[in-house]
Amino acid sequence: MDLKSHTTTSDAESIDLELVCAIQNGLPLVSHPYAYIAAQLGLSEDEVLTRLKRLMETGDIRRLGVVVRHRELGYRANAMVVWDVPDEKVTEIGRLIGRQSCVTLCYRRPRRPGRWQYNLFCMIHGRSREGVLNNLEKMVERCNLAWIERDVLFSLRRFKQRGARYGVDQDTSHRPVNRTLLGVE
Amino acid sequence: MVAQKESILDRPLNEIEKRLLNDFQDGFPLTPSPFQDIAEQLGSNEQIVMNTLEQLQSNGLISRVGPVFRPNRVGASTLAAMAVPMERLEAVAALVSGYGEVNHNYEREHDLNLWFVATASDREKLSSVLSEIETRTGLEVIDLPMIEDFYINLGFPLQWT
Numbered sequence: 001m002d003l004k005s006h007t008t009t010s011d012a013e014s015i016d017l018e019l020v021c022a023i024q025n026g027l028p029l030v031s032h033p034y035a036y037i038a039a040q041l042g043l044s045e046d047e048v049l050t051r052l053k054r055l056m057e058t059g060d061i062r063r064l065g066v067v068v069r070h071r072e073l074g075y076r077a078n079a080m081v082v083w084d085v086p087d088e089k090v091t092e093i094g095r096l097i098g099r100q101s102c103v104t105l106c107y108r109r110p111r112r113p114g115r116w117q118y119n120l121f122c123m124i125h126g127r128s129r130e131g132v133l134n135n136l137e138k139m140v141e142r143c144n145l146a147w148i149e150r151d152v153l154f155s156l157r158r159f160k161q162r163g164a165r166y167g168v169d170q171d172t173s174h175r176p177v178n179r180t181l182l183g184v185e
Numbered sequence: 186m187v188a189q190k191e192s193i194l195d196r197p198l199n200e201i202e203k204r205l206l207n208d209f210q211d212g213f214p215l216t217p218s219p220f221q222d223i224a225e226q227l228g229s230n231e232q233i234v235m236n237t238l239e240q241l242q243s244n245g246l247i248s249r250v251g252p253v254f255r256p257n258r259v260g261a262s263t264l265a266a267m268a269v270p271m272e273r274l275e276a277v278a279a280l281v282s283g284y285g286e287v288n289h290n291y292e293r294e295h296d297l298n299l300w301f302v303a304t305a306s307d308r309e310k311l312s313s314v315l316s317e318i319e320t321r322t323g324l325e326v327i328d329l330p331m332i333e334d335f336y337i338n339l340g341f342p343l344q345w346t
Contacts (some may be wrong), residue, residue, distance in 0.1 A: 002208075024252070027213075029235045031220065031235075034215075049217075061252045061255070063212075063252070064215070065211045065212060066205060066247050074245045085312030094335035099264050107336070119295050154293065155291045157324050159292065159301075160289060161289050166208040
């Protein structure tokens with residue numbers, strides 16, 4: 001399924017989109033949440049479950065579960081570690097870093113010559129700055145990354161944090177689907 | 186009358202809270218009564234599981250029980266960075282956060298000191314938001330969209346000590 005194909009959206013895909021919109025802000029905390037969503041969308045519970053299973057299989061839903069807020073759980077230190085990896089090595093190094101348990105995101109992004117030299121980004125959360133740096137040092141050693149130029153950007157103030165939105169809330173999901181948002185959590 | 190909600194931030198987390206936070210970041214049951222299934226795994230009951238999740242949510246320890254989508258499956262998103270003079274940082278951050286398209290916005294330790302994630306229905310709309318921010322602030326916005334996602338781990342292992 002390609003949710004992006006605006007012009008060729010089939011009925012099946014538009015139902016998937018409505019489903020995604022209906023659950024994007026979370027499942028209702030009721031005994032039968034999928035039946036609840038199904039009733040909202042005029043589907044059967046079975047169909048909702050089948051569709052969700054398929055969205056997980058295709059990877060469109062990366063995971064389903066409790067989405068924790070790191071800072072509130074005491075993980076106040078959060079570093080974006082950026083790496084200047086030779087382009088021909090970036091996939092290999094990215095996969096390696098993306099597998100490390102202390103890492104919560106790992107993306108390749110473009111360089112911007114003269115303004116920004118780093119092409120690989122990962123996020124490391126920890127309870128303290130020292131904890132994050134310690135995890136980073138261990139990872140550098142374990143994965144043999146010392147040769148790659150890097151920088152560590154700790155977060156200071158958080159001005160805003162919420163999940164990306166499609167633009168249609170759960171309680172308005174009967175409205176026509178307004179294709180809007182989806183991004184990095 | 187609404188009773189004052191107990192804040193679970195004022196006491197250590199109990200075992201059920203810890204397990205809900207740690208063990209169910211992925212693999213939430215796709216079954217008709219998932220909270221009942223979780224309760225069985227925890228040796229608890231469905232109502233306690235639902236109440237506990239509700240409380241974790243109202244206290245802000247979890248943002249939701251639900252899906253995390255693969256980035257960039259719908260619409261377009263990017264990470265953007267700005268070098269904002271310190272005396273303007275709060276005002277510029279507020280301006281940026283004011284956009285519905287912006288979902289994360291952090292100050293970071295770097296010359297590029299403001300980093301935000303923006304998502305929109307398509308690339309064109311996203312670019313127009315970024316250029317509007319440039320126009321309104323008079324500051325350059327560096328646009329760093331994801332090219333490839335290497336992340337494999339699911340969820341975030343919590344440590345309680």
